[in-house]
Amino acid sequence: MINRRRALYLLYFLLFVLLCAVIYDTYKKNQARLRYRLRTDTEPPWLPDDTCRDVERKIGIANIKTFNSDEIKAQIQYLQRCPWSVNVSTQTALRTELQACCNAGRYFLVTQENTRIGDNITYETRKDKHVEVTKKLHEIFPKTSPFLNKRIRSCAVVGSGGILLNSSCGSEIDQADYVFRFNLAPMNYSKDTGTRTNLVTANPSILRQRYAKLNEERRPFMNLVEIYESALIVMPAFSFIRNTDLSLKAFYTLEDFGSRQKVVYFHPNYLENLALFWKEKDLEVRRLSSGLMIVSAALEICNKVMLYGFWPFSEDPNGKPIPHHFYDDELPNISQHNMPDEFFFYSQMHSKGILKLKIGRCF
Template sequence: MLPKSQPFEGIPFKQCAVVGNGGILTNSSCGAEIDQSDFVFRCNLPPIWGNAVADVGNKTDLVTVNPSIIALKYGKLSEMKTAFLRNLTSYGYAFLLLPAFSYSSNTAISFEVHHLLKKYQAKQRAIFFHPNYLKSLAQFWRGRGVRAYRLSTGFMITSAAIELCKDVKLYGFWPFSKNLNGKPISHHYYDNQLPKPGFHAMPKEFYQVLQLHYKGVLKLQIGACQKR
C-alpha cells in the first residue's frame, strides 16, 4: 500500500502556489494567478467552485484532507461514500494528502480513504506524510520557537513546498480578523469557523512565514492580485 519512493514527477517544480483558506482571499481576484502556477497545494478540501474561483482558482495538484472533515462531513465514510467521491471530482487528478501517521486515531480513516479511492478507481490518489518527516518537521520548527500541540496544515504544506519547489508563493495566509485596511474579514473565505484555542501556534507560525518572506525564501501575497 505504501509507495517505495516519493510520488511526484518533475521535481523540483518551478512555480508553486500554496493556497490557504483565509478570508483575506475574498475579493482578491487571485484565482487566475494561482491557476497559472506549475503546482498548486490546497488545504482541507476547500470549496473551489462558483463565485470563489475568481479569488482562489480551481487548479489543484495536491489537497490535504483532515480526518476530522471526513468524520464530521461524511460520517467517517460509513454511509456517505458517494457524496465524498462526488465532491472529490472538483479536484481533478490531485493527490489527497492525509495525516495517517500523525496520531493513531487518524490511521484507520486515512487508510479507509486510500482503499475507497482504489476500489472505485477515482482520479485522485491518497498519499501520506512519512512519520519520520512529521517528527523532523516538528523538531525543526520547535527549535525556532513554534511550540504547539500540532503544526497547522498550512504551515506543514508550506514547509513541504519549500523543499519541492524552486519558487513558492503563499495565498490566503492571514490569521487576523481584519485586513490591512482595517476592514473585518471572515476567518475562512467560505465561513467564519475559528480554530480550537491553543491547538496551533498561529501567531508564531505567521511570524516564521513573514521571516521567510523577508529573506526571499517565499513570497507572501496579502492584498489583491493584479488582474492580467
Template sequence: MRAVLPRLLTILFLASFCSVLFWVFLSNSPRDPHTAAVSDKTKLSCKPHKGNNNVSRLLRLYSSKWRKHESNFKKFRLLLSNTSNAFSKAIVTQSNTPVGSKLVFDGDPKKSLEVKQPLFNTFVKKQPFKSGKLESCTVVGNGGILANSSCGKEIDAAEFVIRCNLAPLGKVHEKDVGNKTHLVTANPSIFQEKYKGLMERRRPFVESLHPYGNSLLLLPAFSFAPNTPISLRVYYTLEDFRKATPQVIFLNPDYVKRLAGLWKSRGLCAARLSTGLIMASLAVELCDNVHLYGFWPFEFHPTTRQKLSNHYYDNRPCKKNVHSMSTEFELLLELHTRGVLHLHLGECPVNSD
C-alpha cells in the first residue's frame, strides 16, 4: 500500500497539471473563429473613450497630409464585401427579398415581418447603385466642425455625395457643405417630430425635400417595428407627389446586422451603429476614393480650440447611450492613417477664383 501511494499522488499531480494547461489553452484561443478571421487588427477597448487627454492623443495621430494606400484599401473593401456585401445586401430589393420571406428587425431581432405583395411592391427591383465602382464619394456628417469650413466646393466635387438625416442645405450652408446630393438618409423620428407622422398635410414635407432633387432617400424602415408604417407613409406620399422628389429605398436590416458584427469585432461596442459609420462603410464598397467631412464628435475645434455646436446647423443635443461616437471616430481615424479613406478635419482652402 505504501508503495502504491506515491505512484497515485504522482498520477493525480500530472492530471491536475494537464488540466490547468488545457484551460489556459482554451482561454487564449479565439472564441469565434469568424471574428478572428475578419479582424485584421488588435481589438480596441470596448468602452467609449472620453476626456481631453484622449482627444489630444487622437489629434497627434491625425495627419492632413493624406495619401491613399491601395493595398490597405483593397484589403478593407474585401473585408466589407465578404462580411456585409453592400452591392447585394445593403438595400431591400425585390430580388433579394421575395414575397413570403421574412424581414427580421435589426434593432429588435425578436420581431420580424412577413413580406406580402403590397409591401413587396414598394421595394426597388434591383440595387440602385452603379454596377461599376464610382471614382469618388463624399460622405457628409453633420458635425459642428463644418460651420465656417468653406468645404462646400470640395464636397460637391465628388462623383457621388451622401448626406445624413436630411441635414438642411441651401444658400445659408452652401459655402460650407455644398448642395449636390445623390443619397440622403432620414431617421423616421424626423417625420414624426416635424410633420406629425404625415397624418395631416403632406405638401410641406414634400416641399422640404426639394433641395435633394431626384436623389435616393434611404430609410431604416425595418430597424424597429414602429419605423415601418411611417416609412411606408413617406413612400406613398412621394409616390403621390412624384414630380422632382427623391426615390425612397429601404435599408436592409440583415446588412446592418452583419455590418454591426464586423465593427464589433474591431472594438466598437454600442447599442447602434451611427448613420455616418454605416454610410462610410457603404462608400468604401461603392467608391474607389472615399472622403469624410463633418466627422468630428468633440465639443471643441481641433485646431482653433473654439467651442463647437453639435451640428453645423443647430446645437440640438444628440441622443446619449445609443451611439459611441468617440470610438467610431477612433476607428475611422485608424482607416485614415492606413490610407483607406480620407478624413477631413478643419477648414478647406478657399480657391482664389
C-alpha cells in the first residue's frame, strides 16, 4: 500500500514537472511572438536568442587592437536586433573601477568643496602651468557637485551624429530622467533629438568662431543658450591655457544677463585620471572626446545609460551617406580623437549590458 502511494506521488510529481515545462515553453514562445508584434513591418525581425548570445560573446571578448571598423559596424547592427537589458553585476564592476580611478560624483566638476582658495589648478595638458584659485575665482564655482552622493535612475547621452536624422528618437530621449548633450548642438530637431537638456558641453572654440570671443556677440550667444532651459553648461576651462579666459567670460556673460543656465568647469584632474583609465583599456588616443568623457561620468552616476547619436561613420548601417553631425557635416579633429575606437568600447559595453547603444530609428 505504501509503495503504491509513493508511486502515485511520484507520478503526480512527474506530471507537475511536465506541466511546468509546457507552461514555460508556451511562455517563451508567446514572448517571442510579442517581440515580433512590437516591431513594425519596416524593422528587421528579432534574431534568435542563441544568435544574440553568440554575437554578444564575440564582441564582449574582442580586442580593440584586432577589431576593425567594418566588423564593429556589422556586429552592432546584429545587436540592434537583439533584446537588451542591464547586466547589474557587470555594470557595477565597471562603475567600481571608474569610481576608484576618477570619482565623477565628487571630481567631475570643479567645486568649492574639492578646490580651496589658495589651491593651484594644474592644466590638464600643461603640467608646468597652473591657475591660482583666488577668492573671486572660488566664488564662481558651485559649492558642491550636483552628482555628489546621488544616483540618477536613467540617463540619455545624446551625441550629435548624423545617424540621429530621421530617427524619431526624440520622445524616447525625453523620457530619461537626465539628458546630456554636446557642444551647444541646435535643438530644432526635436522629433529626432528631443527637447530636454540637463547638461550640455560647450567648446570655447565655438565662442571664438561664432561669437567674437563674447566681445561683441553676447546677445546672440545668450539667445543660443536660452534654449537649454536651466541646464548646466560645462566647459574645459582648465584643459588648455587658451580656454581659461573665454570660459570665465562665458560664466560672467550668463550672470550679467540673469540667465537660467550656469557655466561650470570640468575638473582637469578628473579628465587626466579618466584618460589614464581608458589608456589602460588599450584606447590609444591623443585626447578623449567629450563624448567619452560624458559617457564615463554617466556610467558612474546613472543606473541606466542610453546612448543616442553615437555613430562615427560616414554611412548609416544600410550604406546610405549621412553627415557627420545631424546639423552639419563638419568633421572631427582626427589628430586629437579616434571616434571609431571609442565606438568599439560603446559596442562592447552594449553587448555586456553596461549601457544601451541605440543605432537607427526609435519605432
